[in-house]
Amino acid sequence: MTTTMSHNGVDITALFATIDAVRDDPDLAKFQFRATNQWLKGTHNQSTIHGFYGAKQEMTHQAAWTYDADHPAVLVGQDNGPTPVEYVLHALAACLASGLANIAAARDVNLTEVTATVEGDIDLLGILGLSDEVRNGYRQIRVRMQVDGDASPEELAALVQRSRARSAVYDVLANGTDVQIEVAAGRGAGR
Amino acid sequence: MTTTMSHNGVDITALFATIDAVRDDPDLAKFQFRATNQWLKGTHNQSTIHGFYGAKQEMTHQAAWTYDADHPAVLVGQDNGPTPVEYVLHALAACLASGLANIAAARDVNLTEVTATVEGDIDLLGILGLSDEVRNGYRQIRVRMQVDGDASPEELAALVQRSRARSAVYDVLANGTDVQIEVAAGRGAGR
Numbered sequence: 001m002t003t004t005m006s007h008n009g010v011d012i013t014a015l016f017a018t019i020d021a022v023r024d025d026p027d028l029a030k031f032q033f034r035a036t037n038q039w040l041k042g043t044h045n046q047s048t049i050h051g052f053y054g055a056k057q058e059m060t061h062q063a064a065w066t067y068d069a070d071h072p073a074v075l076v077g078q079d080n081g082p083t084p085v086e087y088v089l090h091a092l093a094a095c096l097a098s099g100l101a102n103i104a105a106a107r108d109v110n111l112t113e114v115t116a117t118v119e120g121d122i123d124l125l126g127i128l129g130l131s132d133e134v135r136n137g138y139r140q141i142r143v144r145m146q147v148d149g150d151a152s153p154e155e156l157a158a159l160v161q162r163s164r165a166r167s168a169v170y171d172v173l174a175n176g177t178d179v180q181i182e183v184a185a186g187r188g189a190g191r
Numbered sequence: 192m193t194t195t196m197s198h199n200g201v202d203i204t205a206l207f208a209t210i211d212a213v214r215d216d217p218d219l220a221k222f223q224f225r226a227t228n229q230w231l232k233g234t235h236n237q238s239t240i241h242g243f244y245g246a247k248q249e250m251t252h253q254a255a256w257t258y259d260a261d262h263p264a265v266l267v268g269q270d271n272g273p274t275p276v277e278y279v280l281h282a283l284a285a286c287l288a289s290g291l292a293n294i295a296a297a298r299d300v301n302l303t304e305v306t307a308t309v310e311g312d313i314d315l316l317g318i319l320g321l322s323d324e325v326r327n328g329y330r331q332i333r334v335r336m337q338v339d340g341d342a343s344p345e346e347l348a349a350l351v352q353r354s355r356a357r358s359a360v361y362d363v364l365a366n367g368t369d370v371q372i373e374v375a376a377g378r379g380a381g382r
Contacts, residue, residue, distance in 0.1 A: 009232030015267045019319050029315040033277045037284030039305035041200030045288040047281035049273045054315075055265050062270045067258070067278075069285035074246050076206045076293070079253045082240045084286035084360050086224045087258075087278050090238035092370070093228030094260035095275035097236040099318075102267070114230035124220040124245075127290075127357050128210050137362030140369040146376075153377030160374045166318050169275050171328030176367035178331040179283070183351045185337075186344030 010105035028055045043077040044070040075124075085138065088173070089118040093143065095169035096160070103162050104149065111149035118143050141173065201296035219246045234268040235261040266315075276329065279364070280309040283334065286360035287351070294353050295340065302340035309334050332364065 006012065022028045031054035039045045050064035069084050071077025082090075093116040104111050120138040125131040147156045164170050197203065213219045222245035230236045241255035260275050262268025273281075284307040295302050311329040316322035338347045355361050 010234070011267055018267055019321065022316065022319055023321055026316055026321070029319065029321070031313050031315055033274065033280060033311050033313065035277060035280035035284055035309045037281070037288055037307040037309070039288040039292060039302070042292055043201070043289035045285050045305070047284055049277045049281065052263075052277070054263075059263065059265060061263060061273065065273055067281055069281070069289065071289060072243075072250065072252060074250060076202055076209055077289075082252065082256055083224065084282045084289065085363075086226060086240045086243070087282040087285070088360060088363065089224060089226035090228070090240060090258055090260070091275045091278040091282065093226055093238055094236050094278070096372070097228055097230040098234035098260065098262060098268075098275065101230060101233055101236075111230070114236070116228040118226045118228070120224050122222050122224065122359060124222055125213065125217055126362075127359055128213055128220065129357060130210065130214055130217070130220070135362055135366075136357055137359045137366070138368045140371065143370070143372045145372065145374050147374060148376070148378055156376035157374045160372065160376070164372055166320060166327055168313060168318055168328045169279060170370060170372075171317075171326055172276075172279065172367075173363060174367055174370045175326075175328070176363075176365055177329045179334070179361060179365045180331065181287070181334045181336065181351065181355050181361075183336050183338060183348045185339070185347035185351070187339055 007105035007108060008101045008111045010102055012105050015102060015106060030054070030056075041078075042070075043075075044068065044080045046081075085120060085122060088138075089120050089141065092141065092167075092169045092173060093118045095167045096143065096145065096163050099163035099167050100145075100147070100159055103166070104151075104159050107159070109149055109151045109155070109159065111147065113146060113148040116143055116145045198296035198299060199292045199302045201293055203296050206293060206297060221245070221247075232269075233261075234266070235259065235271045276311060276313060279329075280311055280332065282360045283332065283358075283364060284309045286358045287334065287336065287354050290354035290358050291336075291338070291350055294357070295342075295350050298350070300340055300342045300346070300350065302338065304337060304339040307334055307336045 068081030259272030
């Protein structure tokens, strides 16, 4: 890997250099991502994503992005943004697509198309407090990916499987993780 | 519940009417949420959220919202949007906030402040293929909520716990779910 090559818009030289650097100093791989959320009214709230920690330093994205979440009218909201659970589907599709582009590039495969549709089935009897047997979250999430590029259908499908096998969002959704919630309540809490 | 009352911007009459309607006809609670994702270049891709199924019918949000995801430069991306894993943190905070507003309203508690910061620790040795022992996803996610309103700190904290206990995103992240991935690969796949 002596010259800069780009497949799929991925800077392969930088990708391999990053992997080499992390192999030499694994602490570079310790990241912390963050979001802050501000409740506005009803089910409407807004998150901001800006700073994170990684490669042994505090960093920021190029902008502080904000995202609205709400419930649609049928769920007694004002539809100022997607529901929280829809953002989860976006996160999963995005993680698989990003990983696939990197993995294909590292294997000299040019991709010409990657699209995905994600569906999540959820029975709101749980959330609405009408059943203790129905879970609150998605019962199942299904991803259908369409992939094309300079490789056989079998090779392309294998790249998707490798992307799944190294996807952070897939891992958390499929296997769960430790979630801790701490509350500071009352006047002036946390200030 | 004979008059429309609003706490926290929540239409409580509509909320209780919805719960009553679903109690009478549980099929109303079966929802399917969706996202479509289009890979653009490198780790940059974009999801659209618009249609969903619920209350026995196909529905759409008031707009087709699009969201960019990418990796920052330190992770060999172009920083056109948050990483997929950051959207997961937003989804969790948003779900807890929405649920809290509803739950407080249903108990006649006016909220004056709900903010949250969410942090997720992730070791990228997994994703980078440098360790088979380090998981790909978040090792831990921590939420710190600050809540104020017309109730005692203990009551407010209890409302947050109820929100956690009925949160769809918390459930999926803490407990995992079934995720199925299907691939259509090769020229003209899926068309």
